[in-house]
Amino acid sequence: MIRTEQSHAKYELARKYLAGGVASSLRASMKPVPIYVQSAEGARIRDVDGNEYIDYMLAYGPLILGHAHDELTTAIHQAMRKGYTYGLQHEGEIGLARLLTELLPCAEKVALSGSGTEAVMLALRLARAYTGKRKIVRFHGHYHGWSDSIFTSFPGAGLQGNDERAATSVLPGTSGQSAGSLEDVILLPWNDPIALESALRAYSGEIAALISEPVMCNSGCILPKPGYMELMQRLTKELGIVWILDEVITGFRLSIGGAHQRFGLDPDLVTIGKAMGGGIAISAVAGKATIMNLIDEGTVSHLGTLNGNCVSTAAAIATIGELVKDHGSAYTRMERLFTVLASGIRELLNKHGLPGLINQTGPVFHMMFTDEQEVTDFAAFNNRDGAKYTRFAEVMLSEGVLIRPNGLWYISTVHDDKDVQETLHAVDRSLAKLVD
Ligand SMILES: Cc1ncc(COP(=O)(O)O)c(C=O)c1O
Structure with missing residues (x-):
């Protein structure tokens, strides 16, 4: 003991x-x-x-x-000596955003937030605004943060894992969650191509986004079956659904360009967090300019007092700098x-x-x-x-x-x-x- x-x-x-x-x-x-x-x-x-x-x-x-880590600690100290956060613009946010567009294959533009939960909230909002549709498809066993709009039971209050209902009902993840928050969520079993195709085809007119971890890290670190992610990519493109890969865990962990680079996938948006900041709070949504431009146009609001602050951007730039050394x-x-x-x-x-x-x-x-x-x-x-x-x-x-x-x-x-x-x-x- x-x-x-x-x-x-x-x-x-x-x-x-x-x-x-x-x-x-x-x-x-x-x-x-x-x-x-x-x-x-x-x-x-x-x-x-x-x-x-x-x-x-x-x-x-x-x-x-x-x-x-020495280099990361030094970068944070140096940034802090010039002030922690300004509520104004600074070079660090341009530097980081540019770096992300260079390193992440799917990233034409990025937006910075403070946590994975916030990045997912923004990605879902962008998808709804872009498509004009409401429903979100997600998978049992995946975790996308604790916001009301996506936090479902895990595997379910009172349900055993092999209970049929654990795979099909959309139960809130916590008490106190708004009753209507999950009305627009369709919950599917993951790694099941038939369930995927039939749900997407049946509801395509209502589905704004499909969000998935690229590897089911939150439940067993399970790899997608061969062809499964490619099917997701093909169907979402064909049916006008925004494909969001939640790379909050896998971003900068599975490779410099995350899982989508490692597996050669082309998502519309990715959410990244965790490893990107090396332990300092920062996250990002990155993806296709046609969707991200909704923020430029003012159609979609993206807010946050501490977004892109100079300490977190310096930390992310330093962390990424260490990871890319010697060709990764x-x-x-x-x-x-x-x-x-x-x-x-x-x-x-x-x-x-x-x-x-x-x-x-x-x-x-x-x-x-x-x-x-x-x-x-x-x-x-x-x-x-x-x-x-x-x-x-x-x-x-x-x-x-x-x-x-x-x-x-x-x-x-x-x-x-x-x-x-x-x-x-x-x-x-x-x-x-x-x-x-
Ligand atoms: C895949 C995934 N998405 C989103 C989140 C939420 O990130 P955060 O805890 O930074 O809000 C997590 C957290 O574990 C996660 O694993």
Whole structure:
């Protein structure tokens, strides 16, 4: 067991003043207690009880350069010395927007916001304004932020994953959500070409946008079946539907140009966030000028007090600057290390006789305990043993490794072979404890 007295005490104190005790609801699920951080550097994070962990949670994805990266920290300091935010224009926003149009294949123009949720809200608004239609198609198991317009149950209050209704009903993601907010949402199973084509053809006259993660990172890191995204692309183009790829996770993580570059896709709009800012709040919508021009014309409002502030644009430019160095060799390195880690964990699962699997796409993977031989859709994903994984994450913490209790692992450019070997030893000991 690790010492957690200080974290426990701080969590109790926080609950007196901070609603939920944490700043974002998901964080409360950490066992044995939400951990309080003392400091962090590189791939390591230290808590207030003196424990040190190798970090694969990486703040839910943004820390692609690890913690307190020298060049990024310097860029932020330099920007701050000239003021934090002006509410006026500055070169950083032009520089970043231009960089994004150069690096993202689909980007002719971009708009900057503060979070992935906001980027998705803007993309949906642009799509509705552009098409004059109302409905939005989204997929079960995907997550597109917590705004009323798109936040659905995950997998559904009171519904088990393999319950038929979990795949078909559009239930709000939280109480307090406006009753009408999801009226225009059509929820489909993902990776099901027949369901996709029949819904799009049936409702094409009403559908403004189809939004999809390019890899279902939020539920099992599941790759699209061969031809599935191409079908999405073909049908949306044919039927006059705006195709939004939500690259908030995959942007600047799967490659410099995100998943759409990696897979050779041509979405109308992409939303990016997380890794783009290296840990500083920034997001963007990027895409076809014909759609983005609605903002130029004043037809679509895009607002936000802190949008494109000089600290966040400097952070994004510095982060991207690090990622493009040496022709993006950091991606090859991250992918190699994660492949070593994933294969090592698979061997250890075998060694301990624990059925489980890992779905890896480059520098992100999902580990789960399951009897399934492969997990290629949301229904199969829901057959995993989530409770066992949460226990595993807790044991891993006591072995010096920080992972999300839900199974998704991220790697950064500063993790190295030694971290991976240390992690494999920790996995070995943790699985042994799980079997006991
Ligand atoms: C695919 C996807 N879209 C949107 C969001 C929302 O981003 P944010 O948490 O920055 O609002 C997330 C967050 O995890 C995400 O994974």
